[in-house]
Amino acid sequence: MSDFFAGIDKVPFKGPESDDPLAFRFYEPDRLVLGKRMEDHLRMAVCYWHSFAWPGGDPFGGQTFQRPWFGDTMEHARLKAEVAFEMFERLRVPFFTFHDRDIAPEGASLAESNANVRAIAEIFAEKMAATGVGLLWGTANLFSNRRFMAGAATNPDPEVFAYAAAQVKCALDVTHELGGANYVLWGGREGYETLLNTDMKRELEQAGRFLSMVVEYKNRIGFPGTILIEPKPQEPTKHQYDYDVATVFGFLQRFGLEGEVKVNIETGHSVLAGHSFEHEIATAVALGVFGSVDANRNDYQSGWDTDQFPNNVPEVALAIYHILKGGGFTTGGFNFDAKLRRQSLDPVDLIGAHVGGMDVCARGLLAAAAMIEDGGLEAALAERYAGWETPGARAMLESDLAAIAERVERERIDPEPRSGRQERLENWINRFV
Numbered sequence: 001m002s003d004f005f006a007g008i009d010k011v012p013f014k015g016p017e018s019d020d021p022l023a024f025r026f027y028e029p030d031r032l033v034l035g036k037r038m039e040d041h042l043r044m045a046v047c048y049w050h051s052f053a054w055p056g057g058d059p060f061g062g063q064t065f066q067r068p069w070f071g072d073t074m075e076h077a078r079l080k081a082e083v084a085f086e087m088f089e090r091l092r093v094p095f096f097t098f099h100d101r102d103i104a105p106e107g108a109s110l111a112e113s114n115a116n117v118r119a120i121a122e123i124f125a126e127k128m129a130a131t132g133v134g135l136l137w138g139t140a141n142l143f144s145n146r147r148f149m150a151g152a153a154t155n156p157d158p159e160v161f162a163y164a165a166a167q168v169k170c171a172l173d174v175t176h177e178l179g180g181a182n183y184v185l186w187g188g189r190e191g192y193e194t195l196l197n198t199d200m201k202r203e204l205e206q207a208g209r210f211l212s213m214v215v216e217y218k219n220r221i222g223f224p225g226t227i228l229i230e231p232k233p234q235e236p237t238k239h240q241y242d243y244d245v246a247t248v249f250g251f252l253q254r255f256g257l258e259g260e261v262k263v264n265i266e267t268g269h270s271v272l273a274g275h276s277f278e279h280e281i282a283t284a285v286a287l288g289v290f291g292s293v294d295a296n297r298n299d300y301q302s303g304w305d306t307d308q309f310p311n312n313v314p315e316v317a318l319a320i321y322h323i324l325k326g327g328g329f330t331t332g333g334f335n336f337d338a339k340l341r342r343q344s345l346d347p348v349d350l351i352g353a354h355v356g357g358m359d360v361c362a363r364g365l366l367a368a369a370a371m372i373e374d375g376g377l378e379a380a381l382a383e384r385y386a387g388w389e390t391p392g393a394r395a396m397l398e399s400d401l402a403a404i405a406e407r408v409e410r411e412r413i414d415p416e417p418r419s420g421r422q423e424r425l426e427n428w429i430n431r432f433v
């Protein structure tokens with residue numbers, strides 16, 4: 001046992017009136033909401049990279065955090081795993097997520113790096129069995145090392161494609177062995193800076209072939225989880241190929257993968273793409289590719305992917321409303337892809353940030369469930385589209401342009417516009433959030 005969180009107990013539930021910053025006010029794992037346990041609705045996860053690997057740097061300054069596990073040795077990596085599970089247990093969080101390079105240092109060769117990852121995965125397996133904490137997803141870091149500066153799957157050098165494929169194979173094997181519920185591909189460097197040096201057509205074909213290989217391999221090893229693509233419009237490249245959910249869907253269809261791969265939607269990435277979080281979720285639900293969520297929030301003034309902890313209840317409630325309407329999570333969940341501000345130095349900051357994020361998700365779930373139970377929004381939608389439920393409207397969709405035109409002239413059709421009632425619906429939402 002480490003002493004990193006000494007003096008901080010397992011986070012208790014104290015109810016909405018509590019002012020204890022290290023207690024849940026809304027998150028009660030066993031509380032039934034719409035007939036399902038809160039924990040099973042939300043399937044929350046702590047991410048390894050921001051919480052345990054990020055040193056607190058920004059473009060103008062380096063490390064601010066001092067963690068006893070910062071360093072390049074396996075001893076450091078083992079201490080990091082120790083502390084990570086101590087935090088998962090304190091938070092009662094059911095899942096975690098990681099990149100291969102978050103958990104173990106890179107070796108002198110890929111074989112050595114893979115061996116390091118496997119050694120830590122063995123420790124994870126023991127700790128997961130002892131604590132009941134599960135792996136929501138694993139992934140490979142194909143963006144930090146300089147070899148990936150011009151892309152991984154989309155690199156002009158085929159040997160980088162090969163290296164990335166080998167790295168993903170190991171990360172997927174390890175995720176499978178740890179019983180991961182999903183495997184994520186976020187194309188950090190899969191995009192371009194300038195068309196002057198980029199063959200876009202070729203790069204998109206490479207990305208499609210790479211993803212097809214991942215799916216083929218997943219099926220070969222019998223990985224029962226879901227392969228997820230995480231859309232993002234820019235950062236780090238100026239033009240990322242996986243811009244948003246709609247773009248990813250078109251890409252999946254082109255390579256015949258829309259039945260095999262789903263999306264992992266991140267709040268901040270949605271905002272960077274000029275969408276709302278719920279827009280991206282509703283798009284994925286409508287297209288049948290909703291998978292999982294990276295929960296965070298962006299600063300609305302800075303225009304960067306600031307990865308702050310979620311604390312906007314209306315934003316989270318509307319997102320969960322659309323998730324519930326889509327049938328809820330299957331293999332996915334709420335992964336906190338969120339990091340502390342670099343001045344938040346203390347262990348208690350790390351715990352407190354997650355307590356707040358988890359509580360906001362719980363509160364959002366309660367609000368969304370109340371909205372569903374009330375049924376007001378659903379009823380307003382049904383009324384708005386009622387015309388389409390008539391036999392005449394259905395028959396029209398089976399007919400053709402000329403027949404429709406003939407009827408419009410014959411019956412002298414001239415539709416009367418009807419109110420969209422937006423303000424009334426916005427006011428209705430405010431009763432629940």
Ligand code: XUL
Nearest residue numbers: 139186230266294305337
């Ligand atoms: C980057 C991002 C990643 C992915 C996993 O913006 O969100 O951390 O979630 O690679």
Ligand code: CO
Nearest residue numbers: 230266294337
């Ligand atoms: Co993310």
